[in-house]
Amino acid sequence: MLGPNRYGKAESRVVRIVRDTARHEIRDLNVSTSLYGDFAAAHTHGDQSQVLPTDTQKNTAFAFAKLHGIASPEDYAIALGTRLLDATPAAEGAVVRVEEYAWDRIPVNGFGHDHAFVRRGGEVRTTAVEVTSAGAAVSSGLEDLVVLKSTGSEFKGFLRDDYTTLPDADDRILATALRARWHYRPGAQPDWTTTYESVRALLLETFATTYSRALQETLYAMGRAVLAAHADITRIGFAAPNKHHFLVDLEPFGLDNPGEVFIAADRPYGLIEAEVLREGTT
Numbered sequence: 486m487l488g489p490n491r492y493g494k495a496e497s498r499v500v501r502i503v504r505d506t507a508r509h510e511i512r513d514l515n516v517s518t519s520l521y522g523d524f525a526a527a528h529t530h531g532d533q534s535q536v537l538p539t540d541t542q543k544n545t546a547f548a549f550a551k552l553h554g555i556a557s558p559e560d561y562a563i564a565l566g567t568r569l570l571d572a573t574p575a576a577e578g579a580v581v582r583v584e585e586y587a588w589d590r591i592p593v594n595g596f597g598h599d600h601a602f603v604r605r606g607g608e609v610r611t612t613a614v615e616v617t618s619a620g621a622a623v624s625s626g627l628e629d630l631v632v633l634k635s636t637g638s639e640f641k642g643f644l645r646d647d648y649t650t651l652p653d654a655d656d657r658i659l660a661t662a663l664r665a666r667w668h669y670r671p672g673a674q675p676d677w678t679t680t681y682e683s684v685r686a687l688l689l690e691t692f693a694t695t696y697s698r699a700l701q702e703t704l705y706a707m708g709r710a711v712l713a714a715h716a717d718i719t720r721i722g723f724a725a726p727n728k729h730h731f732l733v734d735l736e737p738f739g740l741d742n743p744g745e746v747f748i749a750a751d752r753p754y755g756l757i758e759a760e761v762l763r764e765g766t767t
């Protein structure tokens with residue numbers, strides 16, 4: 486038997502320039518769409534009559550960047566998902582995932598240039614919208630928010646067995662490339678961008694100011710801070726690689742090393758994942 490299935494166009498790179506004035510704006514997105522529903526005939530009988538081609542989905546992503554603009558990734562994804570669902574009778578749902586890459590104006594003589602931009606490093610803003618007849622379920626997030634604190638972090642008192650070699654750490658570097666995704670309550674229509682910026686600021690501030698007994702405790706504190714400040718958000722999930730920094734033994738060179746020189750290991754890394762939910766939600 487055919488099991489669950491979905492199909493769509495992954496990673497359309499949609500760049501939208503707003504050029505109504507000499508001072509241009511840029512939005513740079515990576516857009517993935519998919520449809521699910523009753524597409525059994527396409528799998529069992531090669532019948533494409535209910536299949537809106539992935540090529541059409543891609544075209545719609547570009548057309549909607551022109552027609553609707555990109556006020557925010559969330560607004561754009563809701564509009565696109567609604568259109569794809571409406572256009573496809575067999576579809577029960579449309580899922581639109583967006584990553585946004587940020588560009589800053591290049592400073593020239595102290596002012597941001599009108600039409601020359603420099604890509605902001607690393608961090609990506611994300612959204613995932615699922616549109617069904619019940620409405621749009623929206624989650625938003627970020628990836629690769631790389632943060633480090635050079636003290637204020639320990640890891641000790643852990644379970645030990647025959648294979649444990651890790652010593653207690655009273656004062657270590659804590660670093661991660663954070664992935665976070667938060668879910669809005671059904672029907673919420675906050676200012677998506679203001680909320681994104683507020684959540685990002687709360688994550689950073691909590692990371693900075695919370696003494697960490699483990700990355701697990703830090704994630705939980707960050708999640709609680711977000712839920713406390715945003716009634717529209719029902720849960721937030723994290724994936725945080727523990728980017729280990731090991732103290733280098735400088736004794737062979739007659740040097741002490743009181744937490745000053747580290748080797749940054751890129752792998753393996755601890756991978757700490759957690760969700761924080763508002764009570765009464767699942």
Ligand SMILES: O=c1[nH]c(=O)c2[nH]c(=O)[nH]c2[nH]1
Binds near residue numbers: 651698700701727757
């Ligand atoms: O914050 C941490 N959590 C762990 O679960 C763990 N395990 C480990 O080896 N180091 C760390 N650090």
